[in-house]
Amino acid sequence: MTPSERQPETRVTAEAGTRPGRLLDLRDVAVTYRSTAGDVPAVRGISLDLAEGEALGVAGESGSGKSTLAMAVLRLLPRTARVGGEILLDGEDVLTMTWGRLRAVRWASASVVFQGAQHALNPVRRVGAQIAEPLLVHGLATPAEARSRVAELLEQVGLPGWRARSYPHELSGGQRQRVMIAMALACSPRLIIADEPTTALDVMIQAQVLTLIRSLIADRGIGLIMISHDLSVLAATCDRLAVMYAGRVVETGPSREVFAGARHPYGRALAEAFPTVGDFASRLAPRGLGGDPPDPMRLPGGCSFHPRCPVALPSCSWREVGLWPAGRTPGDAPPPDTVPSPHTAACVHVLPDPEAVPDPVTRPGTGAGPEADPEAGGADAAPAARPAKESA
Amino acid sequence: MTLLEARDLHVEFTSRGRRARAVDGVNLTVGEGEIVALVGESGCGKTTLARTLLGLERPASGTVRYGGTPLAYSTRALKAYRREVQLVPQDPTGSLNPRHTVYEAVAEGPRIHGLRDERQRVASALSRAGLRPPERFFPLYPHELSGGQRQRVVIAGALALDPGVLVADEPVASLDASVRGEILALLLRLRAELGLSALVVTHDLGLAWNIADRVAVMYLGRIVESGPVEQVLGSPSHPYTQALLSVLPDSPAPVVLRGEPPDPTRVPGGCRFHPRCQVLAAGKAAEAGVDGRCRSQPLGILPAASGPQVACHFAEGSRTPA
Numbered sequence: 001m002t003p004s005e006r007q008p009e010t011r012v013t014a015e016a017g018t019r020p021g022r023l024l025d026l027r028d029v030a031v032t033y034r035s036t037a038g039d040v041p042a043v044r045g046i047s048l049d050l051a052e053g054e055a056l057g058v059a060g061e062s063g064s065g066k067s068t069l070a071m072a073v074l075r076l077l078p079r080t081a082r083v084g085g086e087i088l089l090d091g092e093d094v095l096t097m098t099w100g101r102l103r104a105v106r107w108a109s110a111s112v113v114f115q116g117a118q119h120a121l122n123p124v125r126r127v128g129a130q131i132a133e134p135l136l137v138h139g140l141a142t143p144a145e146a147r148s149r150v151a152e153l154l155e156q157v158g159l160p161g162w163r164a165r166s167y168p169h170e171l172s173g174g175q176r177q178r179v180m181i182a183m184a185l186a187c188s189p190r191l192i193i194a195d196e197p198t199t200a201l202d203v204m205i206q207a208q209v210l211t212l213i214r215s216l217i218a219d220r221g222i223g224l225i226m227i228s229h230d231l232s233v234l235a236a237t238c239d240r241l242a243v244m245y246a247g248r249v250v251e252t253g254p255s256r257e258v259f260a261g262a263r264h265p266y267g268r269a270l271a272e273a274f275p276t277v278g279d280f281a282s283r284l285a286p287r288g289l290g291g292d293p294p295d296p297m298r299l300p301g302g303c304s305f306h307p308r309c310p311v312a313l314p315s316c317s318w319r320e321v322g323l324w325p326a327g328r329t330p331g332d333a334p335p336p337d338t339v340p341s342p343h344t345a346a347c348v349h350v351l352p353d354p355e356a357v358p359d360p361v362t363r364p365g366t367g368a369g370p371e372a373d374p375e376a377g378g379a380d381a382a383p384a385a386r387p388a389k390e391s392a
Numbered sequence: 393m394t395l396l397e398a399r400d401l402h403v404e405f406t407s408r409g410r411r412a413r414a415v416d417g418v419n420l421t422v423g424e425g426e427i428v429a430l431v432g433e434s435g436c437g438k439t440t441l442a443r444t445l446l447g448l449e450r451p452a453s454g455t456v457r458y459g460g461t462p463l464a465y466s467t468r469a470l471k472a473y474r475r476e477v478q479l480v481p482q483d484p485t486g487s488l489n490p491r492h493t494v495y496e497a498v499a500e501g502p503r504i505h506g507l508r509d510e511r512q513r514v515a516s517a518l519s520r521a522g523l524r525p526p527e528r529f530f531p532l533y534p535h536e537l538s539g540g541q542r543q544r545v546v547i548a549g550a551l552a553l554d555p556g557v558l559v560a561d562e563p564v565a566s567l568d569a570s571v572r573g574e575i576l577a578l579l580l581r582l583r584a585e586l587g588l589s590a591l592v593v594t595h596d597l598g599l600a601w602n603i604a605d606r607v608a609v610m611y612l613g614r615i616v617e618s619g620p621v622e623q624v625l626g627s628p629s630h631p632y633t634q635a636l637l638s639v640l641p642d643s644p645a646p647v648v649l650r651g652e653p654p655d656p657t658r659v660p661g662g663c664r665f666h667p668r669c670q671v672l673a674a675g676k677a678a679e680a681g682v683d684g685r686c687r688s689q690p691l692g693i694l695p696a697a698s699g700p701q702v703a704c705h706f707a708e709g710s711r712t713p714a
Contacts, residue, residue: 061568061569061570062539062568173434202433202595203596203597203636203639203640204433204635204636204639204648204649205433206639207639207646207648208648211646211648229568229569230569230641231569232640232641233641235641236641266570269569269570270569270570272573273569273570273572273573274569274598274641275598276598276640276642277597277598277625277637277640278601278625278626279601282601283602283621283622284580284602284603286572286573286576286577286602286603287573288570288571288572288573288574288575288576288577289570289571289573289574290574292538292539292540292541293538293568293570308570
């Protein structure tokens with residue numbers, strides 16, 4: 001059985017409930033890249049949804065599948081990718097659209113702000129022409145109308161209209177990122193996917209861009225999916241968070257709750273990775289996880305996180321738990337058939353009885369899991385078995 | 393005791409016919425076993441300052457001192473200096489030769505300096521950098537390592553020469569969130585075990601809070617505020633430091649400064665921060681009667697003292713005489 005076929009033993013019922021006004025609905029989406037070395041399961045069954053005017057933050061590190069998931073929404077993946085499940089944009093499945101329909105949907109209904117604006121813009125064309133391009137291609141404006149619309153869009157992202165005549169190299173990093181956002185807004189889409197929109201920007205420019213993104217959601221009711229590895233940035237911008245690890249969502253819920261009270265140990269590690277200045281618990285005590293993200297081609301058995309997990313139980317090496325209601329405090333998780341909690345986590349520790357093993361095999365009731373390698377290098381000290389597949 | 397020191401350092405470049413004052417008068421010290429964070433936005437001159445401290449740029453005026461001796465710029469003196477002060481570059485993937493094994497990457501420094509016991513040096517550097525057992529890593533190539541392991545190899549390369557100071561330029565900026573803490577913990581452990589000093593150049597205030605003893609905030613070629621981390625980041629005096637802290641996620645009242653970081657070819661008169669200063673814009677400087685000085689009177693260069701220092705007319709004016 002390949003890792004992509006392996007199903008977690010429990011599933012939260014929250015996914016079955018329908019919420020009104022859904023802009024985007026991902027149902028059991030899986031993406032596998034075919035390579036000469038074998039299949040690489042990058043996204044392994046993800047169900048998420050997004051309403052109009054809502055911002056969803058997707059957190060995870062390189063190789064977690066978060067960018068693959070985002071690109072899958074508009075079918076922007078390379079030919080080697082096989083996509084399964086359903087991606088419903090306004091109720092219409094993106095995966096079964098004709099090319100003509102897909103072209104109409106891209107930019108007009110949903111657009112992407114790619115990471116690294118310096119590489120996504122054409123260096124030999126003026127930025128105004130690049131912003132106008134989707135308008136002209138979609139026949140939404142005449143060249144004259146497009147010019148005034150470009151000026152309007154630049155104003156909206158806080159750049160003077162004359163900047164339309166600039167080339168990308170004449171702009172700073174923050175300005176280029178705002179040009180990317182203006183481009184994404186050009187056709188008034190209802191969904192924007194922003195892939196690491198502020199990575200590589202300074203704190204002050206990052207604050208400017210985030211303020212802009214927040215005001216766009218509030219003023220126009222745009223739905224936003226924002227992808228980042230920085231949970232603190234996502235928590236400050238988005239209503240809900242989904243934490244991804246090894247191609248699965250391992251925790252999801254209201255931003256504040258996930259950021260301040262993550263129940264999955266990986267969610268907790270991400271939340272602690274960026275310390276709050278002034279919090280004396282983190283002063284001269286950086287916190288991180290030992291080990292490295294797993295190679296998608298060789299996922300560990302059981303819970304994919306167990307080799308790095310500081311609170312793993314013996315059963316975690318063979319038992320995989322799906323998303324369960326996580327509630328606010330340990331111990332009060334409602335049984336899965338009652339009203340679902342919006343905060344869910346895929347960890348044995350949110351189950352009513354983590355030690356109760358659903359298997360005829362009886363296991364000794366050990367209190368704690370195996371200790372993490374006390375050697376400071378931890379699992380990091382072991383050479384990777386294979387070339388790391390994830391790009392930096 | 394002071395190990396590495398910048399004394400009234402000025403570094404200039406010519407950019408499109410204009411003189412850019414990248415480092416415009418800086419005093420800074422790194423003591424023995426001390427970790428100092430140099431923070432600021434891109435373009436503020438922090439990387440140029442770090443490069444000058446490494447002997448990679450020659451200052452227009454002022455001196456770099458190591459152990460009290462001014463740095464000479466002869467080939468021989470620079471070679472000797474680089475055994476003592478080592479760079480940990482920003483992007484481990486870009487700074488490792490993809491066709492060199494881990495062993496060759498770490499052995500390069502000891503070979504250049506003609507040091508004996510190469511194999512033992514490499515092994516001990518790798519294990520101090522947390523790659524254990526080191527022999528298992530010797531034959532591996534960079535593409536066989538994870539991002540965190542590559543950064544450890546780069547740090548091992550610096551450690552192989554037994555330096556006194558590491559100058560780390562954004563040591564974790566290109567690493568994943570979960571690996572970040574481990575690399576920062578490594579820098580703290582090296583300080584505890586080897587008494588190693590470090591100057592960490594970063595735009596990340598959280599990083600300074602995580603590992604630094606002292607912090608220096610740089611704006612447009614000058615240090616505008618410096619002192620112990622708890623004091624500078626806990627109760628900042630300079631409006632620029634206050635603004636940088638206020639835009640961190642989670643902060644209650646963000647002060648988003650308008651505009652991009654300014655241009656070192658056009659340093660404003662008076663206080664160099666005054667065109668973007670939120671305290672001046674809100675009229676608080678006028679209330680304190682210092683707004684005229686903010687616009688016209690340049691501030692002095694801060695001394696390299698270890699206590700809290702601030703270069704701001706308003707902060708100086710409102711400070712109660714102790």
